[in-house]
Amino acid sequence: MSDETLKPPRRPLTLRDVSEASGVSEMTVSRVLRNRGDVSDATRSKVLQAAKTLGYVPNKIAGALASSRVNLVAVIIPSLSNMVFPEVMTGIAEVLEGTSLQPVVGVTNYSPEKEERVLFEMLSWRPSGVIVAGLEHSDASRAMLAGAGVPVVEIMDTDGTPIDSVVGISHRRAGREMARAIVRAGYQRVAFLGTKMPLDHRARKRFEGFTEALAKDAIEIVDQEFYSGGSALLKGREMTAALLDRTPDVDFLYYSNDLIGAGGLLYCLEQGIDVPGRIGLAGFNGLDFLEGLPRRLATMEAGRLETGRQAARIVAERAAGTLTETGQRIELTPKLELGDTLTRKRL
């Protein structure tokens, strides 16, 4: 064996290397590697052979600069710890899979400033589109998005004014519908348990829609409890214990997410509380992990997979030119699932 074949190249390989190795011009090598234009089978195989032998990996940076085409889609979400967001990602990835586009994730930790930085960073790579969670952004972020010159899809919330397109559910409506179902089932002393997150606008809107709809039936929230950090399941237990201790005559607990709701459910069952006879329970999100609990917690399915899919579809079609109109609006319908914890008959 010669040294040459063994020595890994210290300089990354370029098209020129493939060109020289195959005796074909750089331009034609480029054509082969991108499947563009007519190339004879003979040249094609010569080139592919050379590229493979050398282990050539094209430089997308140079390609993107030359063609001003970037096959990246920026996806900006608040967190990865909440399964809701990976689920949306899954829907996005599923659709982009069938295209040449690639999702790139940025995480904001629910901070508008971080969002601004992440957005700036991502836009500086000139992506073909942006998918961003929520409708609330800093002025600077809105300006960047509006001026980016690429499709922007805001997702997971439709209560507000989108910059361009929007896909998601109305959380106010979700809150209202849950409230109505609770009233309809005959509950009257309702408490709310949620996250201590002023910046979780979707949770806030659900809460607003919820109290608003309750008010129509002259019902007010009798107590509430908030938490931050830690194991949500455990927090759900603790919050529930604290709340029931403080306000024993409550008859319904509405949780801002399924995990704390599940904690509350487990706690109630252990305490021998009649669910949903004495106390009804509901969460939010339709996490499929609910299925394994002793009882099916009432919840609202927010269509996250579908949200991801539709958002990706819009970006992909706009990038492909198949769709030219801006300002698409897709409002999905949150699906109420009564489960086994929201079925008490009107007294």
Added chain:
Amino acid sequence: MSDETLKPPRRPLTLRDVSEASGVSEMTVSRVLRNRGDVSDATRSKVLQAAKTLGYVPNKIAGALASSRVNLVAVIIPSLSNMVFPEVMTGIAEVLEGTSLQPVVGVTNYSPEKEERVLFEMLSWRPSGVIVAGLEHSDASRAMLAGAGVPVVEIMDTDGTPIDSVVGISHRRAGREMARAIVRAGYQRVAFLGTKMPLDHRARKRFEGFTEALAKDAIEIVDQEFYSGGSALLKGREMTAALLDRTPDVDFLYYSNDLIGAGGLLYCLEQGIDVPGRIGLAGFNGLDFLEGLPRRLATMEAGRLETGRQAARIVAERAAGTLTETGQRIELTPKLELGDTLTRKRL
């Protein structure tokens, strides 16, 4: 208001635009925007002012091509649906936060072919480093990683030969230690319940270490059950029911992950089975959601946050030049947590 200030530019802004607007050379504008070299305060503020007014977003593609520096770190993981991976991501993001590096995620769905494609795609952006889950890759993938000329950190498994650096735990050892704890506690008729995933090498290695250690005490797995897809919690229940039905005299159930273990635990408790008296249970991962269950499931904490942090640190230090040696090896110690389901005394 003049039309000019309103009209959003159809052509993305360039350095030249900022240069013209501020009356400063492109080069100096570039210096200001990157905080490089000496620039007078007067010029600096002129430039920043102009950039801000115009809403200039630098083009990293051009920058990267010119400087051959890319502040991206490719992170390649099998899935986003399993909370384990977002958790590693969190550790990575946490450390990279303090640097100029940005993680970019690629998902392989446990498929070596997909891994190869994702890797090729990511390497074509010439990232400053690669963090990839697992030690098992296709030959082509290994070749790409070895030839990439950037730090490569394989994570979450140390049983095998790394390409460059490695951070994680030994899953064989984790399996062995769990087996020993089970034997020590006096259990003798042990069953295994896991995912039907020939490509989940880490689960496989745990299983191998597990059976190997049991064998030393002349114990064999008396039964096993596998699943794929669906709600893990529910599957845990179903598998447990099926297994107990088929092999009623089993006295220990070892689950390949905490979620199915939790399902099994809930099932056993509902059935009034004495846990851990008649049947002991253990899972794997130390998911913090276990804390909210009626009993603390025995588990093994795999140090995922720390894994992410260490991997990111290695990449960051190598990129910064602070660390020059290749082939770092960091083996973390899996931490056995007996919880309330693995405490039976020797008979």
Added chain:
DNA sequence: ATGAAAGCGCTAACAC
């Protein structure tokens, strides 16, 4: 079907 020249938007390296 293939090649040659120009340039994408920025930064390294060197003047001044």
Added chain:
DNA sequence: GTGTTAGCGCTTTCAT
């Protein structure tokens, strides 16, 4: 402190 020049590695465009 600031400006000038020459590419980075590709693709576009036009020629043949």
